[in-house]
Amino acid sequence: MGSKKTSMNTYLPNNDQLHTNKVSCIYNTYMKPIRNLTPADVPLAISLILNYLSTIVFAISGTRLALAAGYSALAAVVSGVITANGGGTIRDIVMRKKLFWIEQPGFIIVSLLCAIAATFITYGSAPGSAMYGVYGYL
Numbered sequence: 001m002g003s004k005k006t007s008m009n010t011y012l013p014n015n016d017q018l019h020t021n022k023v024s025c026i027y028n029t030y031m032k033p034i035r036n037l038t039p040a041d042v043p044l045a046i047s048l049i050l051n052y053l054s055t056i057v058f059a060i061s062g063t064r065l066a067l068a069a070g071y072s073a074l075a076a077v078v079s080g081v082i083t084a085n086g087g088g089t090i091r092d093i094v095m096r097k098k099l100f101w102i103e104q105p106g107f108i109i110v111s112l113l114c115a116i117a118a119t120f121i122t123y124g125s126a127p128g129s130a131m132y133g134v135y136g137y138l
Helices: 015-020 022-035 039-068 073-094 106-124 130-136
Strands: none
Touching: 039 073, 039 106, 073 106
């Protein structure tokens, strides 16, 4: 009785799928895990979404505060990333756990992109311009 071996990650496409239909392959790669959510997974998914939203908010606020204090653009971006991820880093150090942004680098990437975007929007927004009004609500 031969058993069929399965790969460790069944969600990743093989080479045949990549060359036959890329759109279908990309859809199956990223949407298959979402389609397989059970009701027990919903609280975890909501928690992850809220974690990313809070990371975005803290990255923008840290960057805005640093720019308002007169820091350079690079220092403001670093400040935004540290503000967004600093609390969780301290929590993990105190609890002697592996740092969350090492296990999930998406938090660093999201906070970096938001801090860079906040810096560009701040420098591109002068009082009276359209972006100044939009940025005032962020």
